[in-house]
Amino acid sequence: MPAGFAEAIMNNVILELKGVSKHFTLSGIRNIGKVVHAMDDVSFSLNKGESLALVGESGSGKTTTASVIAGMYEKTSGEIYLDGQPVLPFKTREASLRYKKKVQMIFQDPFASLNPTHTIRSILERPFLIHKLAGSAQELEAMLSDSLEMVGLSPAQEYLHRFPHELSGGQRQRVNIARTFAVSPEVILADEPTSMLDVSIRIGIMNMMLDLKEKKNVSFLYITHDLAGARYMSTKIAVMYAGMIMEIGPTEEVIANAVHPYVQLLKASAPAPQEGVRKSAIPAKGEIPSLVNPPLGCRFHTRCPYAKKICSEAVPAMRDIGNGHLVRCVLV
Amino acid sequence: MDADAILELRSLKAGYATNAGFVRAVDDVSLTLKRGEFLGIAGESGCGKSTLAYSIMRLLRDNARIESGSILFDGTDITSLNEKAMNEYRWTKMAMVFQSAMNALNPVLSIEEQLIDAVLAHKQVSRAEAKKTAIEMLELVDINPERISSYPHQLSGGMRQRVMIAMALLLKPSLLIMDEPTTALDVVVQRSILQKIEELRHIFGFSVIFITHDLSLLVEISDSLAIMYAGKICEYGPSREIYASPNHPYTKGLMNAFPTLTGPMSRMGGIEGQAPSLLAPPPGCRFAPRCASAVEACTTAVPMLRTTSPGRLCACRLCGGNHE
Numbered sequence: 181m182p183a184g185f186a187e188a189i190m191n192n193v194i195l196e197l198k199g200v201s202k203h204f205t206l207s208g209i210r211n212i213g214k215v216v217h218a219m220d221d222v223s224f225s226l227n228k229g230e231s232l233a234l235v236g237e238s239g240s241g242k243t244t245t246a247s248v249i250a251g252m253y254e255k256t257s258g259e260i261y262l263d264g265q266p267v268l269p270f271k272t273r274e275a276s277l278r279y280k281k282k283v284q285m286i287f288q289d290p291f292a293s294l295n296p297t298h299t300i301r302s303i304l305e306r307p308f309l310i311h312k313l314a315g316s317a318q319e320l321e322a323m324l325s326d327s328l329e330m331v332g333l334s335p336a337q338e339y340l341h342r343f344p345h346e347l348s349g350g351q352r353q354r355v356n357i358a359r360t361f362a363v364s365p366e367v368i369l370a371d372e373p374t375s376m377l378d379v380s381i382r383i384g385i386m387n388m389m390l391d392l393k394e395k396k397n398v399s400f401l402y403i404t405h406d407l408a409g410a411r412y413m414s415t416k417i418a419v420m421y422a423g424m425i426m427e428i429g430p431t432e433e434v435i436a437n438a439v440h441p442y443v444q445l446l447k448a449s450a451p452a453p454q455e456g457v458r459k460s461a462i463p464a465k466g467e468i469p470s471l472v473n474p475p476l477g478c479r480f481h482t483r484c485p486y487a488k489k490i491c492s493e494a495v496p497a498m499r500d501i502g503n504g505h506l507v508r509c510v511l512v
Numbered sequence: 513m514d515a516d517a518i519l520e521l522r523s524l525k526a527g528y529a530t531n532a533g534f535v536r537a538v539d540d541v542s543l544t545l546k547r548g549e550f551l552g553i554a555g556e557s558g559c560g561k562s563t564l565a566y567s568i569m570r571l572l573r574d575n576a577r578i579e580s581g582s583i584l585f586d587g588t589d590i591t592s593l594n595e596k597a598m599n600e601y602r603w604t605k606m607a608m609v610f611q612s613a614m615n616a617l618n619p620v621l622s623i624e625e626q627l628i629d630a631v632l633a634h635k636q637v638s639r640a641e642a643k644k645t646a647i648e649m650l651e652l653v654d655i656n657p658e659r660i661s662s663y664p665h666q667l668s669g670g671m672r673q674r675v676m677i678a679m680a681l682l683l684k685p686s687l688l689i690m691d692e693p694t695t696a697l698d699v700v701v702q703r704s705i706l707q708k709i710e711e712l713r714h715i716f717g718f719s720v721i722f723i724t725h726d727l728s729l730l731v732e733i734s735d736s737l738a739i740m741y742a743g744k745i746c747e748y749g750p751s752r753e754i755y756a757s758p759n760h761p762y763t764k765g766l767m768n769a770f771p772t773l774t775g776p777m778s779r780m781g782g783i784e785g786q787a788p789s790l791l792a793p794p795p796g797c798r799f800a801p802r803c804a805s806a807v808e809a810c811t812t813a814v815p816m817l818r819t820t821s822p823g824r825l826c827a828c829r830l831c832g833g834n835h836e
Contacts, residue, residue, distance in 0.1 A: 383782030
């Protein structure tokens with residue numbers, strides 16, 4: 181990226197990751213010394229009010245990335261900056277709360293992420309109580325109503341006394357989103373928020389998130405395995421494979437002119453009814469490699485139809501091909 | 513019966529007895545599947561698509577039953593067959609690939625045992641011959657025959673699903689029912705499985721019923737398409753035509769619920785509300801409570817599935833045809 185351009189957007193950056201890695205140590209006598217390279221050398225920045233889609237297959241490290249940013253896992257190496265300040269391990273509860281008021285997460289499974297023994301009221305009032313946002317009981321009541329009505333659960337009184345099992349999957353995910361927005365966060369990490377929902381209501385939830393993003397001027401890290409959904413939700417896209425970002429750039433540019441062979445494969449694999457004819461065979465061979473012993477060099481070279489000797493020798497660096505479009509491939 | 517048809521459903525009704533009452537998950541479904549045809553059935557969770565598949569295989573759970581209607585397989589009504597007679601159909605003439613290959617394979621038996629079992633259960637051949645069949649089929653689904661002694665946990669999700677497909681095709685059935693076979697798989701693996709099915713279909717010439725909630729996938733791979741909503745088929749026709757010009761408001765809503773990878777990006781609509789409970793479905797059209805174009809008549813009388821143009825059926829009083 182040219183220096184001037186970087187300067188210009190500097191003030192606008194809310195979240196930045198620089199070479200962040202997360203390795204999990206395996207337990208058990210047979211696994212001594214073995215680590216899972218779940219996330220390696222992940223770098224990206226998220227601007228204020230921007231939506232970045234993190235796309236990848238299962239096991240590509242996208243959820244690990246969100247969990248590390250959310251502070252649920254301690255990163256192994258690298259730096260994370262929020263509002264220009266390095267995010268350090270939280271020493272006090274206050275430090276942890278301060279961070280979590282700014283960074284919130286929407287979980288994938290609306291059936292598992294709401295406590296089944298609590299009413300919607302007690303689920304939803306917790307963020308207000310924990311972060312001491314309400315001055316009085318009346319104020320809390322108003323905040324509860326507002327947050328439910330904001331996500332289209334109206335009238336709020338109809339829902340507050342209910343239990344999660346009395347709501348549909350879509351309604352539960354709306355409660356999740358209301359809870360996430362309760363503390364007025366600056367960054368929202370949305371981990372496949374619609375993948376467990378029925379197709380006819382997915383778009384409704386996606387539209388609601390887009391509207392709330394505009395209205396509240398929050399930044400979204402939108403995690404998905406669906407390239408078309410990523411296109412709908414984001415202006416910037418990062419494609420992960422086996423723990424590493426392979427390609428990142430403006431969404432339309434990356435989808436229209438995918439450069440990395442893996443991103444091309446992903447694009448060719450997506451259902452495309454509008455193309456009108458059955459597509460010819462794609463060179464899909466093999467599956468995602470083990471992250472305990474990731475392949476040397478480029479992690480995709482074991483499946484890549486264009487792989488050369490050099491690909492198995494060293495991990496390619498991210499290379500800027502202009503317009504904020506970066507690719508991790510030596511053949512480009 | 514159409515001589516060209518391999519399977520014909522006539523006014524099929526099936527459902528589950530629950531504590532709260534009888535849930536009719538398949539309500540008056542009629543369909544014809546031609547030899548060699550690839551039929552896609554699309555619908556959301558709870559619309560009855562899996563119950564339909566299990567009814568055809570006669571593999572419904574204990575609390576479920578086929579209430580009425582007939583299932584003609586090659587001209588024989590299989591709803592009245594006893595278990596012994598039905599076993600001559602299952603796997604030999606019609607086979608099924610289940611949604612979750614992880615759970616459908618026995619974790620304590622090797623792939624070899626399970627494949628050989630399937631052959632020996634239905635065919636009078638020697639063990640060595642059964643193994644030969646199993647190896648040939650594994651090769652066809654691109655699994656190295658050396659892996660035959662593996663246990664399911666030693667295989668990846670995509671490989672397990674390919675073993676399931678090999679198992680379903682062992683006895684060369686003429687109908688293959690696939691219930692969300694790729695839902696749990698990654699998109700690249702899904703694509704390779706779909707290509708494999710196409711390839712095998714050209715070798716063996718079987719008919720396919722492919723069930724999924726992913727309409728965009730079906731439009732691409734199937735010849736004809738049935739859209740199910742709340743236990744009923746609401747639209748049927750050639751896939752391409754339905755994609756180009758959907759008739760039923762529910763189909764239109766579904767088509768507008770998938771973002772695309774190409775073309776201009778515009779705000780999409782989806783469908784408001786949620787599917788009705790099948791314990792007490794709404795009177796009249798079941799989609800009426802969610803339908804933006806519903807008129808009063810929609811809430812009182814059930815629209816019949818009628819021909820709107822050659823080869824196309826629609827169950828909506830607003831899309832032409834006589835629905836009374």
